[in-house]
Amino acid sequence: xxxxxxxxxxxxxxxxxxxxxxxxxxxxxxxxxxxxxxxxxxxxxxxxxxxxxxxxxxxxxxxxxxxxxxxxxxxxxxxxxxxxxxxxxxxxxxxxxxxxxxxxxxxxxxxxxxxxxxxxxxxxxxxxxxxxxxxxxxxxxxxxxxxxxxxxxxxxxxxxxxxxxxxxxxxxxxxxxxxxxxxxxxxxxxxxxxxxxxxxxxxxxxxxxxxxxxxxxxxxxxxxxxxxxxxxxxxxxxxxxxxxxxxxxxxxxxxxxxxxxxxxxxxxxxxxxxxxxxxxxxxxxxxxxxxxxxxxxxxxxxxxxxxxxxxxxxxxxxxxxxxxxxxxxxxxxxxxxxxxx
Numbered sequence: 001x002x003x004x005x006x007x008x009x010x011x012x013x014x015x016x017x018x019x020x021x022x023x024x025x026x027x028x029x030x031x032x033x034x035x036x037x038x039x040x041x042x043x044x045x046x047x048x049x050x051x052x053x054x055x056x057x058x059x060x061x062x063x064x065x066x067x068x069x070x071x072x073x074x075x076x077x078x079x080x081x082x083x084x085x086x087x088x089x090x091x092x093x094x095x096x097x098x099x100x101x102x103x104x105x106x107x108x109x110x111x112x113x114x115x116x117x118x119x120x121x122x123x124x125x126x127x128x129x130x131x132x133x134x135x136x137x138x139x140x141x142x143x144x145x146x147x148x149x150x151x152x153x154x155x156x157x158x159x160x161x162x163x164x165x166x167x168x169x170x171x172x173x174x175x176x177x178x179x180x181x182x183x184x185x186x187x188x189x190x191x192x193x194x195x196x197x198x199x200x201x202x203x204x205x206x207x208x209x210x211x212x213x214x215x216x217x218x219x220x221x222x223x224x225x226x227x228x229x230x231x232x233x234x235x236x237x238x239x240x241x242x243x244x245x246x247x248x249x250x251x252x253x254x255x256x257x258x259x260x261x262x263x264x265x266x267x268x269x270x271x272x273x274x275x276x277x278x279x280x281x282x283x284x285x286x287x288x289x290x291x292x293x294x295x296x297x298x299x300x301x302x303x304x305x306x307x308x309x310x311x312x313x314x315x316x317x318x319x320x321x322x323x324x325x326x327x328x329x330x331x332x333x334x335x336x337x338x339x340x341x
Contacts, residue, residue: 012316019312024071027301033063034096034299061094093302102306106288112181113287117272119203123211124218132222154216160282163209170205180284206283210276214268222261229253255329262326266319270311
């Protein structure tokens with residue numbers, strides 16, 4: 001197990017290099033960049049002093065270099081002008097839109113994004129697991145039909161609309177402030193138990209809103225997988241031998257049906273980040289989604305590149321976690337190669 005984890009971690013390095021190169025290429029595809037656009041706008045207005053400053057910044061951050069050289073400077077493989085370092089040295093670049101280092105722009109939002117995503121993943125699996133089992137073991141019952149109806153409603157309801165409705169009732173019934181992941185008085189304050197409690201209380205609405213579609217899809221997937229396993233001959237044989245229904249369900253079909261269910265962890269994490277951008281804007285959530293949207297619109301390449309790289313790391317970590325859980329769940333899956341015969 002330890003050897004496998006180390007090998008997978010080492011494999012992540014070339015994967016991240018390829019992903020970062022593709023991301024940098026996609027960000028560079030639109031003509032120009034943030035500073036070039038600003039220079040063109042200022043030249044049209046006749047502000048020569050500001051243009052000179054922006055030209056200096058273009059040279060300072062190597063934006064006037066060829067594409068490959070800019071990429072190597074960004075990742076830290078080449079030294080930049082005036083000692084500008086890259087990702088390998090812990091410098092994620094400068095946000096031209098915010099006029100601050102990227103780490104300062106996304107500082108607390110990365111932590112809150114991770115917390116929100118973990119809470120959403122936990123919500124999706126905790127809710128969909130028992131409901132999916134109930135729906136499969138009571139096929140065509142009134143409960144199954146009701147769960148199916150609610151699931152389709154969850155898939156069809158726009159997340160932002162559900163978010164607005166829940167925000168209204170959370171404010172009316174429980175007095176939670178509208179929007180954000182904490183009460184206004186805790187913004188910018190150091191962490192304390194009161195601030196942590198405020199964050200946990202404000203996590204409820206966005207967790208339900210973002211996790212609704214994923215929960216509905218997971219219920220349908222687990223139901224279909226479990227129904228497929230329950231129809232197989234080994235289940236009939238186990239029943240004929242007198243094995244109890246609950247023991248039979250837990251010991252054989254459920255474990256086999258959970259394989260695709262667990263394998264989706266790797267895909268779920270990046271989907272939550274990318275799929276929650278509109279929800280984050282509507283609910284005014286301090287996550288990386290709205291920042292990424294603004295960075296792509298303004299061509300703030302270092303800021304957008306860091307956030308996309310962060311999502312890529314989340315994807316790889318999620319895939320590693322799903323592989324390890326699958327190996328623990330299904331003894332047929334071996335992490336290490338078997339001996340040659």
